[in-house]
Amino acid sequence: KNQVEQSPQSLIILEGKNCTLQCNYTVSPFSNLRWYKQDTGRGPVSLTIMTFSENTKSNGRYTATLDADTKQSSLHITASQLSDSASYICVVSADGGATNKLIFGTGTLLAVQP
Amino acid sequence: DTGVSQNPRHKITKRGQNVTFRCDPISEHNRLYWYRQTLGQGPEFLTYFQNEAQLEKSRLLSDRFSAERPKGSFSTLEIQRTEQGDSAMYLCASSQDYDEQYFGPGTRLTVT
Numbered sequence: 001k002n003q004v005e006q007s008p009q010s011l012i013i014l015e016g017k018n019c020t021l022q023c024n025y026t027v028s029p030f031s032n033l034r035w036y037k038q039d040t041g042r043g044p045v046s047l048t049i050m051t052f053s054e055n056t057k058s059n060g061r062y063t064a065t066l067d068a069d070t071k072q073s074s075l076h077i078t079a080s081q082l083s084d085s086a087s088y089i090c091v092v093s094a095d096g097g098a099t100n101k102l103i104f105g106t107g108t109l110l111a112v113q114p
Numbered sequence: 115d116t117g118v119s120q121n122p123r124h125k126i127t128k129r130g131q132n133v134t135f136r137c138d139p140i141s142e143h144n145r146l147y148w149y150r151q152t153l154g155q156g157p158e159f160l161t162y163f164q165n166e167a168q169l170e171k172s173r174l175l176s177d178r179f180s181a182e183r184p185k186g187s188f189s190t191l192e193i194q195r196t197e198q199g200d201s202a203m204y205l206c207a208s209s210q211d212y213d214e215q216y217f218g219p220g221t222r223l224t225v226t
Contacts, residue, residue, distance in 0.1 A: 004156075034214075043118070043205050043217030044157070089156050101170075102215065104156030 002027045002094050004105035012111045021108045023073040023090030031093035035064050035075045038087045080112045118218035120206050126224045134192045135221045139208030146189050149205040196225045
């Protein structure tokens with residue numbers, strides 16, 4: 001069964017600190033992996049997207065890594081800001097063909113406190 | 115604003131009533147997707163359209179659910195005889211072929 005698991009489920013950090021979120025997946029065939037940020041009551045917004053051959057991708061203070069052999073990914077946030085408080089969702093594209101269907105993890109809820 | 119828009123943003127309805135949601139995708143996108151997201155969970159795929167053709171439906175999409183995209187532009191998702199278990203955020207996304215999906219803000223449905 002195609003699955004995407006994330007940890008931790010929730011995380012509280014102080015403003016200015018760094019944090020790392022984890023994602024493990026069992027999805028085949030693998031097409032790409034994305035990290036989305038979802039603010040409360042809003043739709044997800046893409047942060048990074050990585051294909052099989054990429055092992056790191058940065059977007060400002062966000063850096064994603066991908067190990068396709070172990071089927072693990074991480075999202076590192078540096079110098080956190082209050083606006084980083086959101087749910088971060090790991091999403092794997094299960095099929096690069098006709099459907100391009102996305103398999104979503106349950107997300108990590110991040111709270112950045114002053 | 116050229117992003118994906120959804121209406122209404124919030125809908126409260128009584129059990130047994132019918133509801134309809136609308137999604138307006140990014141204008142040049144040929145694919146449109148519907149997802150459902152319950153509290154604390156990631157979105158789950160419901161169905162998608164390529165232009166006006168509905169190409170795939172999830173098993174989550176019961177007979178009470180119907181989606182249309184009559185002219186290959188906006189789409190509607192109708193739920194008939196709503197149940198409390200239908201309470202969720204309904205997300206719409208659009209893409210150009212296999213490119214990245216852009217999500218709308220969602221419609222939050224509460225069935226009382």
